[in-house]
Amino acid sequence: MSIKKDNVIKVATKLFAEKGFENTSIANICSAANVSKGLVYHHFESKExxxxxxxxQTTDQMIEMNMETKKLIAPNIQLQQLIETIFTQLHQNKHLFQFNLNIMFQPSTKKILSKQIERRASILFNSVKNIFDQISQERSTMLTYIFIAEIDGIALNYLSVFNKYPIEMIKQELLNKYKNIK
Incomplete structure (x- = not known):
């Protein structure tokens, strides 16, 4: 990917996260990225x-994080590594997670991304379920839903609800909870 295209994506992600998709124009993106509309339209057909x-790209990053986790053998260790990776990414890529959160609550973006959202949800669910299958075949589906809901709730609270969210303490609690799950 070209440096300018990458910059447009980075700037658009930040603007979509901060202002929302609906309130961000191509002109806003061009101005913030210091590029022409021609350059943007050379790389992209539309704002959509x-x-x-x-x-x-964010889905591909999630898949990559999951591949790193699969290198580990014990399922409890896989969960621990997955939690560590999620919290590291949540902290390092706050704008990306805010972007994802915003698009999930905007009907217009949810409609545009319906296929991609479904694909991501399926990949995420199946990768987490594969870990829980190794722990308890009979409970793996329910444990997967609970784990994903916990991560989503933590991300929501960290990104948009509380100003001084105790993210590190919550990570430790989650790590302790899943350390010896059976």
Missing amino acids: SILIEIFT
């Missing part, structure tokens, strides 16, 4: 295609 590209 920028949104799809961002969402696809």
